Amino acid sequence: MYVYSRRNTIEMVGKEYFSDPDYDFLPDGGEVTETWGSLQTATCNACHDPLALHGGPRRAVKGCVTCHQPQSIDPTPATRST
Numbered sequence: 001m002y003v004y005s006r007r008n009t010i011e012m013v014g015k016e017y018f019s020d021p022d023y024d025f026l027p028d029g030g031e032v033t034e035t036w037g038s039l040q041t042a043t044c045n046a047c048h049d050p051l052a053l054h055g056g057p058r059r060a061v062k063g064c065v066t067c068h069q070p071q072s073i074d075p076t077p078a079t080r081s082t
Contacts, residue, residue, distance in 0.1 A: 022062040036062065
């Protein structure tokens with residue numbers, strides 16, 4: 001599960017705070033014995049430091065793959081003009 005949180009404190013302290021932790025769990029409450037580790041945020045941050053998409057606050061790869069999956073692609077995408 002991926003959780004995203006944002007607290008806008010720019011007017012108070014001049015910056016924003018972000019939190020986007022991920023949680024590995026089993027729906028039946030059992031012990032987690034295997035976790036997804038195909039790609040780490042640190043790997044992306046090697047070039048995109050910090051990884052910050054959709055306006056900047058989403059900074060964890062597990063958050064990206066929550067939506068960006070092969071089965072969630074529009075089979076008839078709009079044509080992009082370049």
